[in-house]
Amino acid sequence: MSGLNGHIVLAHGGGGELTRRLLDEHVLPPLRNALLAPLTDAAVLPVAAGRLCLTTDAFVVQPLEFPGGDIGRLAVCGTVNDLAVMGAVPQVLSLALIIEEGLPLTTLDRIVASVAHAAAEAGVVIGTGDTKVIERRGGDGMMITTAGVGVLRADARVDVARVAAGDVLIVTGGLAEHGLAVMAAREGLGLQTDVRSDVAPLNGLIGAVLDSGADVRFMRDPTRGGLAGVLADLAEASGLTLEVDEAALPIARGTRHLAELLGLDPLTVANEGKCVMVVPADDAERALRACRAHPLGRAAAVVGRCVAGRPTVELVTESGGRRVVQRPYGEELPRIC
Amino acid sequence: MSGLNGHIVLAHGGGGELTRRLLDEHVLPPLRNALLAPLTDAAVLPVAAGRLCLTTDAFVVQPLEFPGGDIGRLAVCGTVNDLAVMGAVPQVLSLALIIEEGLPLTTLDRIVASVAHAAAEAGVVIGTGDTKVIERRGGDGMMITTAGVGVLRADARVDVARVAAGDVLIVTGGLAEHGLAVMAAREGLGLQTDVRSDVAPLNGLIGAVLDSGADVRFMRDPTRGGLAGVLADLAEASGLTLEVDEAALPIARGTRHLAELLGLDPLTVANEGKCVMVVPADDAERALRACRAHPLGRAAAVVGRCVAGRPTVELVTESGGRRVVQRPYGEELPRIC
Numbered sequence: 001m002s003g004l005n006g007h008i009v010l011a012h013g014g015g016g017e018l019t020r021r022l023l024d025e026h027v028l029p030p031l032r033n034a035l036l037a038p039l040t041d042a043a044v045l046p047v048a049a050g051r052l053c054l055t056t057d058a059f060v061v062q063p064l065e066f067p068g069g070d071i072g073r074l075a076v077c078g079t080v081n082d083l084a085v086m087g088a089v090p091q092v093l094s095l096a097l098i099i100e101e102g103l104p105l106t107t108l109d110r111i112v113a114s115v116a117h118a119a120a121e122a123g124v125v126i127g128t129g130d131t132k133v134i135e136r137r138g139g140d141g142m143m144i145t146t147a148g149v150g151v152l153r154a155d156a157r158v159d160v161a162r163v164a165a166g167d168v169l170i171v172t173g174g175l176a177e178h179g180l181a182v183m184a185a186r187e188g189l190g191l192q193t194d195v196r197s198d199v200a201p202l203n204g205l206i207g208a209v210l211d212s213g214a215d216v217r218f219m220r221d222p223t224r225g226g227l228a229g230v231l232a233d234l235a236e237a238s239g240l241t242l243e244v245d246e247a248a249l250p251i252a253r254g255t256r257h258l259a260e261l262l263g264l265d266p267l268t269v270a271n272e273g274k275c276v277m278v279v280p281a282d283d284a285e286r287a288l289r290a291c292r293a294h295p296l297g298r299a300a301a302v303v304g305r306c307v308a309g310r311p312t313v314e315l316v317t318e319s320g321g322r323r324v325v326q327r328p329y330g331e332e333l334p335r336i337c
Numbered sequence: 338m339s340g341l342n343g344h345i346v347l348a349h350g351g352g353g354e355l356t357r358r359l360l361d362e363h364v365l366p367p368l369r370n371a372l373l374a375p376l377t378d379a380a381v382l383p384v385a386a387g388r389l390c391l392t393t394d395a396f397v398v399q400p401l402e403f404p405g406g407d408i409g410r411l412a413v414c415g416t417v418n419d420l421a422v423m424g425a426v427p428q429v430l431s432l433a434l435i436i437e438e439g440l441p442l443t444t445l446d447r448i449v450a451s452v453a454h455a456a457a458e459a460g461v462v463i464g465t466g467d468t469k470v471i472e473r474r475g476g477d478g479m480m481i482t483t484a485g486v487g488v489l490r491a492d493a494r495v496d497v498a499r500v501a502a503g504d505v506l507i508v509t510g511g512l513a514e515h516g517l518a519v520m521a522a523r524e525g526l527g528l529q530t531d532v533r534s535d536v537a538p539l540n541g542l543i544g545a546v547l548d549s550g551a552d553v554r555f556m557r558d559p560t561r562g563g564l565a566g567v568l569a570d571l572a573e574a575s576g577l578t579l580e581v582d583e584a585a586l587p588i589a590r591g592t593r594h595l596a597e598l599l600g601l602d603p604l605t606v607a608n609e610g611k612c613v614m615v616v617p618a619d620d621a622e623r624a625l626r627a628c629r630a631h632p633l634g635r636a637a638a639v640v641g642r643c644v645a646g647r648p649t650v651e652l653v654t655e656s657g658g659r660r661v662v663q664r665p666y667g668e669e670l671p672r673i674c
Contacts, residue, residue, distance in 0.1 A: 015561025224352025
């Protein structure tokens with residue numbers, strides 16, 4: 001516990017003896033691997049010639065721990081998923097911690113263990129990192145920025161320019177669970193719900209779909225801004241109208257209920273373990289089968305199609321009406337990821 | 338200005354229309370490059386087979402702008418330098434911004450421009466990024482985490498295990514300028530000083546030394562913890578005694594004066610544009626010449642040597658006495674980088 005009453009103090013961030021003890025006792029042991037071991041300023045990784053992907057994400061979720069996950073799992077999965085939707089195989093992650101003075105070391109320990117667990121689940125290593133300490137705010141704060149490197153699969157041709165009229169939209173599972181679980185945890189008492197964050201590494205599921213031979217033309221994980229945000233981007237980038245069948249959207253009953261209680265539209269709420277894919281209609285069955293054979297894709301569904309027309313997203317309601325889905329404007333849900 | 342009185346609001350971080358405008362109007366234009374342009378979830382970079390380096394650093398410096406630099410320049414140089422001291426050629430950086438509600442957009446603009454300028458100076462591109470917004474604290478806050486990828490030079494053999502008795506220690510320029518400049522800026526009025534942060538990308542200087550053929554066995558940029566911290570690590574990792582000649586340490590007169598005023602030991606204060614190198618005694622002249630021919634290395638000096646003995650750092654004072662230099666314990670200087 002470093003003898004300091006079990007909490008982070010500013011001195012843990014000074015780059016001296018205390019920083020070293022913090023790393024040696026609380027950060028490095030759960031993460032230990034061959035790349036990280038030398039503790040030089042960078043990880044060294046041998047690579048074959050090819051195309052590499054580099055991505056980064058900052059995570060500021062509050063609370064740090066929520067039903068179904070925590071900021072550590074979120075940071076690993078978010079970066080793994082950003083690589084996977086590019087068609088890359090994630091390999092090495094960096095981990096930068098900004099810790100607020102006052103954080104209990106037991107909380108830090110749980111979150112670092114969660115980072116290690118999620119990394120093992122995704123098959124990636126934490127190759128390098130950095131730790132900073134900032135002054136007390138609420139005393140329970142921590143932010144994590146991960147970056148990740150992956151190697152592009154030679155057979156992946158994810159490129160929004162290839163999306164064409166006639167292609168179909170697939171969603172790999174129930175929507176809106178991450179954002180709603182975090183919001184419910186924040187509201188605290190009174191909100192009894194079974195909704196848990198869906199935060200999970202998608203590289204296995206996406207790899208299975210690519211292995212199936214389905215021609216995946218576009219993939220994105222609908223995080224901040226939700227499905228509505230991803231589809232607005234896709235409509236704009238492809239120049240096509242996206243027709244979404246409301247009845248086909250996989251949204252669990254409990255999720256729908258919680259969204260109503262909180263007054264939120266599930267289409268704009270963040271997911272952290274779901275993927276939107278576009279494939280030619282002829283490949284839809286093949287892609288769906290691959291999804292449903294994977295534990296994270298059992299509820300996968302074709303939810304719509306791309307058609308020629310103005311670049312908009314149209315929701316075809318259960319009664320047969322149509323309404324335009326807008327890109328969410330601002331911050332419906334602060335600090336959700 | 339996005340029509341919101343010229344300040345960051347929480348809604349800028351929501352992943353919706355406002356986030357897009359923030360990126361399109363304030364973040365992307367200065368950084369624009371071929372990798373970043375597609376705005377997918379990751380940058381794709383073609384690589385030849387070889388050894389890649391990945392590194393990351395989180396920056397929480399206060400104030401955001403200080404004499405000689407700002408958090409943007411610091412974030413680029415810190416990561417470029419961590420790659421360079423590995424013997425790698427830095428290529429692509431990721432940029433994750435965590436912005437506090439209330440930050441003036443004009444401040445953001447200056448800092449993003451500074452990121453772009455430093456990246457150009459270092460010859461790297463910002464390939465991918467992320468932007469998050471957190472609640473108001475003081476209203477002037479911003480944190481940046483960069484990660485970087487570089488390719489290891491085939492001729493670089495930086496490895497602390499190769500450091501041997503008889504090798505010499507080189508410092509590439511005046512010590513303690515970054516930390517003191519930031520502290521002086523923070524103290525505000527009353528402290529008139531010309532000391533400016535030395536924050537600069539070292540890849541050019543380090544490349545010149547490697548090109549000279551000098552056998553560089555160890556390199557590190559003495560940031561948090563200062564020269565004392567790096568030498569403590571080196572003594573421990575090499576198992577050698579490091580003798581440092583106090584009279585040989587390049588510390589400018591104004592720096593020394595400011596350190597005395599602030600009651601700080603220049604050996605423990607952070608640098609952001611200096612490098613400690615270990616080379617065989619026979620290569621010292623060659624390495625020094627290469628340093629001094631570079632604008633960032635004019636004050637380079639041999640400051641000591643590695644000798645057999647207990648792994649400690651000993652300062653040989655101008656009067657011929659000896660004192661042991663300790664690793665700094667904790668946080669003498671909070672939020673200095």
